[in-house]
Amino acid sequence: MTERRYGRRRVLAGLGAAGLSGLAGCGGFTPEQNEATGTDGAGNGTVGGTAGDSFGEFRGSGPLAEGRGDVGGTAIADLPDLSGELTIYLGGGEGGLYRDLLARFEGMYDDFSYNARESGTSDAANTLINEGSATPADVFWSVDAGSLAAVANRGLTAKLPSNVVDPVPDEFHPDDQWVGTAGRARAVPYNTSALSGGDVPDSVMEFPNSEALANAMGWAPTYGAFQAFVTAMRLIEGADATRQWLRGMLDAGVSEYNNEFLVSNAVADGELDAGFANHYYALRVKASRPNAPLDLAFTSGDAGALINAAGAEVLSASGNQELAFTFVRHLLSAEAQEFFATRTYAYPMIPDIPPVGGLPTIDELNPPSIDLSRLSEIQPTLELMRDVGVL
């Protein structure tokens, strides 16, 4: 661990130090929590809120959620009531956490009920496209902006009113056909026993040439988030540079995994020195194994720093659009945003609400400027990946 190396990623020092030395800072990991969780899998800290604050219902507990005070944003109490019945298609759904939130909303209002169906993001989008105007769905809430845009591009969505989208930064509602509800940053989980933060290049394009990373990297090319990342690279750097980058990574002996949780897990296990993954997977591994030698690095201003969004849109065939708009506002309420931040470790979409665990804020991350709706242009990306032999 070289102190100097933390310069660029000072914001993550708490995360790394807690894991390695047990000197947990405020908002970092506490080893005591680890002792409590132990190996018996009692599952401490998975449910329930911290008593005594206004977010008790919604805020997660556990090491990453501790020490958070009140946050900004619009409280649910200040929103119109939810009243009526909604059919909601979930793309993904964070292992049931989205259903968990829906159940909380239902519990808050006597007159509100919902039907939720979930499938994979692209399955759900393909289903909506095949249903067309015959869809029973009012809302599509998906963990990938590309799937939201794919449905919107077919003209199947209603424009969201300004009181829904205004609290959210513009890049997360590019054409108001959908709005981001939680951010998911691309990141580089790395093993702190094998590498120091400075070994991870600042530019994602330099990865194939890095001596330190040769034969020690992992990725998940069939995973949607990775394909979105390559799509972003193609849009920013061009097809040729992307092809070269993919070839370079293959030449550098990158290993393939089935999804990015497994990549992050393999980094924590020392099977890999570093990998490409969405940021929250590493946080989940850390939350479960605070002593794992795992930290996150971020590249700067390029595809490696892409922030994709989970988001929601309202179907134009819905006969219940007003209720659907109010529902989306609930997803952007302070309570729901705190829920996403502390339970899924996502980036809140409301600037007044900070991310957990000492993560850099969206502004500090310096994501590339790219229209997230264009992440649905996966086809040329796939052709390119196939050409190179990555798929």
Place this chain on the structure above:
Amino acid sequence: MVSDGGFGRVRRLLDDDEPGTAVVVLAAAVAAAVLSPLVWLLVGASSLDADAAVSLLTSGTATTVLVNSLVLAAVVTAASVVLGVPLAVLTVQTDLPFRRLWTVLAALPLVVPSYIGAFAYVSAFGPSGALADLLAPLGIGIPTVYGLGGTALVLTLFTYPYVFLTTRASLLSFDATQLEAARTLNHTYPEAFRRVILPQIAPGVTAGALLVALYTISDFGTPAIMRYDVFTRVIYVELNSFGVGRANATLLSMQLLAVTALILALESRVGGDAAAGYGTPSSVETVVSLGRFRWVAAAAAGGVSLFTLALPVGILGMWLVRSGPGYGGGGLAFHPAFAANSVYAAALTAGVTVLFALPVAYYAGRSESAFAALVERATYLGYAMPGVVLGLALVFFSSQWLRDAVGPTAAQLVYQSLPLLVFAYVVRFLPQAVGSTRSSVLGVDRDLIGAARLLGASPRRAFRRVTLPLISPGLLAGAALVFLTTMKELDTTLILHPTGFTTIVTYIWRVQEAGYYGRAALPALVLIAVSGLSMIPLLSGGRDDA
């Protein structure tokens, strides 16, 4: 195996036994129904322009996946026969200790969803896997689990029960007195097996082998996890893109179906009706005494179960114990009602599928006509249709198309309803029931039916009193296969399930998709346990005395 030709009247009555028009129409209607989703494939692929289609199909990747898919299917099928046939013989014809237990255990791997089986093997034997780490200090290195070897191994371990169950059904319909006769002629058991038993169980073995081959080329989960490039992996990737990707996926699915048709044509040459049966009802007594090899055989059967059941269950248990917030977090808890939903849908599907399969199997088993063969083969195509592709086809049909063609009420009634889901299952799994039923029909001694007719029974009565009881092991085996595969079916279920109808598998998907493996462990164990319990009546329904 030629019967005494002296009974002219019996012969004439046997000719009557050629299936009647009603059976033919029913069989053809079933085939047409299960082929109907293919229409959507044609519509979907027609949106591609010809040049793009040709370039996709002739690209390096397309050729590679074609070869890879065929190689994988061949290896898995051969290995499944090597594993499934001896286990079936051991559990049916020998004095193996605890036969019923081994029968259930040998069939049970079928209930392990491939995404769980493959995941367990990667967790155990992959780099830094639990068992790999355990064995490494002992100097035992494990070759990589990824690629052809690992994929073939895992698929074999979890699909050989197809061969086991269909072979078992054939053996149960097999007339043991023939074996006795062969042995009085001084044939050793292996010799008698080759000359007497094998020809008669061949239709059963090939029916199972065909199911294995087709399952292998249509399976999504295993090749993806074990990193082996086959059709389904590429189709999956295409479906994850939008726009042209949807048409590409459709085109690749059609190519997959073409390969399936090829395999079906190949099988009808190899597999045969050579043994068009004249067996009498099976005998119930144990045929072969293993002597002191009984325990060796039991150990071998146990060894197989170790890899197919103990290992995945152990790995799941490990995830369960390991679970902290990272693995074990996530939303709403597992509820027993999910298991009830699974059993309900699977039982319903098993019943409907057997009803659908009966006319097809009976027609194919009784008629030599080319049309009968065509009808029977046609029912196999849906089996190779990737579940996602089938699901999306039915979405289009039952929402947009049905609304425009019939009316909004009809669409609301059908779309996302349980009957639609069951229909999708039938399309996918009908061949499992057709195959084993047909081989049982082939095994029925026609002289018996002739005798019944001679005694004045109507064809219908002869069917009910003679044929039906004789083919019941085949029907039950078919029902068991369909039940088990429906229990674990994921892709179609996710797309078509009635809203709010959570099953064990959709729950597992929900938590596992987000990486909460700890929460997937308990429902996966429930899935295996519930399926296992359900198998006991299904398997003991056969004439198993053990």
